[in-house]
Amino acid sequence: MTIRSIFSLGLLLLLSVSLLAQEKTLQKEKSQPVVASKPVKKHLLQYRFRAGESLLYQSRFEMTMTTVKGSSSEKVVSKTKMKKHFKVVSVEKDQSIILEPILDHVVMSVKFNETEPITYNSSSQKAPPRKFKHVVESIGIAMVHLKINSQGKLLDVILQKLKKKRPVITKTKGDRTNQMLQKSFLVKFPDKPVQIGESWKEILQSTVSIKGIRLQMPVRLKRSYQLKSVENNIATISVKTSLLTVINDSHQRAQLIQRTPRGTILFDIKKGILISRKMKVHKKVFGIAGGNSYMEASSQFEETFVEKKKAN
Numbered sequence: 556m557t558i559r560s561i562f563s564l565g566l567l568l569l570l571s572v573s574l575l576a577q578e579k580t581l582q583k584e585k586s587q588p589v590v591a592s593k594p595v596k597k598h599l600l601q602y603r604f605r606a607g608e609s610l611l612y613q614s615r616f617e618m619t620m621t622t623v624k625g626s627s628s629e630k631v632v633s634k635t636k637m638k639k640h641f642k643v644v645s646v647e648k649d650q651s652i653i654l655e656p657i658l659d660h661v662v663m664s665v666k667f668n669e670t671e672p673i674t675y676n677s678s679s680q681k682a683p684p685r686k687f688k689h690v691v692e693s694i695g696i697a698m699v700h701l702k703i704n705s706q707g708k709l710l711d712v713i714l715q716k717l718k719k720k721r722p723v724i725t726k727t728k729g730d731r732t733n734q735m736l737q738k739s740f741l742v743k744f745p746d747k748p749v750q751i752g753e754s755w756k757e758i759l760q761s762t763v764s765i766k767g768i769r770l771q772m773p774v775r776l777k778r779s780y781q782l783k784s785v786e787n788n789i790a791t792i793s794v795k796t797s798l799l800t801v802i803n804d805s806h807q808r809a810q811l812i813q814r815t816p817r818g819t820i821l822f823d824i825k826k827g828i829l830i831s832r833k834m835k836v837h838k839k840v841f842g843i844a845g846g847n848s849y850m851e852a853s854s855q856f857e858e859t860f861v862e863k864k865k866a867n
Contacts, residue, residue: 567727570664574698592699595749598785600612601705602741604643604652609708611640611861618813618854624844629668636662644700654701658694663687686833707741733774741818742780742792742829758799761814763807774813775799794818794834805842812838812852 562771601660621628638660644653651715665686666672707766733811744756756779762771783791795817802808818834839851 572656578747582772587809588681595750597750598782598790598824599748600744600782600790600824601827601830602703603705604654605644605865606646607644607865609640609642609864609866611638611864613861614856614858616854616856617704618852621842621851622848623850624848631665631667632672633665634663638861650705652772654702654703655697656699656701656845657697661690661694663690684781695713698832703741704744706744708743709741736825742794742822742832743778749782751782751784756780759796761811763802766804766806773800774802774811780820788794788823789830790822790824792820792822794820805840809840809843809850811855812836812840814849818856828863830860832856 557582568849614635614637616637618631619833620631620633622630637658639656639658639772642655642657646652657704659676662675664672664674665854673684673686675683675691677683677694678690697715699715701709702706702711703709703712713778745757749755756777759778761776761795763774763775764770765772773813775798776796778794778796783793785791796815798815802811813836816834816836818832820832821830823830834856835854837853839849841849
């Protein structure tokens with residue numbers, strides 16, 4: 556037998572052993588049971604309100620605004636504590652919900668530079684400082700009705716005006732609805748169940764004034780949400796707000812300095828109640844009054860659920 560024949564025989568034997576090993580591996584894989592992958596758990600986020608019940612919340616807001624123009628500067632520190640409740644006026648046949656927000660109590664203060672702060676406590680003071688009058692006048696009064704669906708989408712705003720001590724209800728349109736949407740205590744949830752890590756968004760409309768003329772320019776904002784985790788039926792949701800409209804004018808950017816907060820929301824999925832919301836902003840806008848000027852704002856907002864009062 557020649558060397559060439561021996562080499563060919565060895566190569567053939569090696570190939571046969573390799574094919575036999577592959578066949579045994581395939582047989583072993585076929586004999587093993589197939590384990591199905593677990594379906595991804597999704598969560599339906601929606602509010603669960605009953606007509607006549609009231610949800611009590613307390614909130615705290617602190618803001619520091621610093622304006623610098625050359626060698627001069629001004630610092631304003633404002634603080635507000637509120638107690639409020641949201642009454643569920645009705646749940647309609649189409650499952651839409653009418654909410655009535657009412658401010659119950661407020662403690663406010665504002666301080667300019669190193670001067671003594673101006674303060675007001677609605678529990679102990681009757682006459683408010685002029686700066687707080689517009690807020691105090693709304694205490695205990697149903698100013699608006701908010702119509703929402705179970706996902707928190709604002710469908711309509713009904714403004715209540717007092718006339719001869721009786722409420723006259725008028726519907727509002729346009730920008731007022733968008734303003735209420737931005738100030739609403741509700742989070743807008745997606746229509747379908749979501750899994751952890753999934754995101755959703757809503758587009759908000761706002762306005763800024765144009766310097767030198769009495770006109771308003773429309774501005775679009777995007778509020779983005781993401782479901783971060785769910786533990787013991789409590790969903791943790793991150794939220795951030797960004798500006799979609801390109802704004803180059805520093806005067807207009809200064810007006811938007813407080814409108815792009817970010818933070819964290821806790822929501823009780825089983826009870827359908829917003830448990831808490833923590834938001835913050837830290838922004839600086841340069842060139843508000845020339846090259847050597849800027850405005851810096853830092854704020855924190857925290858809202859916490861206190862209790863639910865059942866319908867009588």
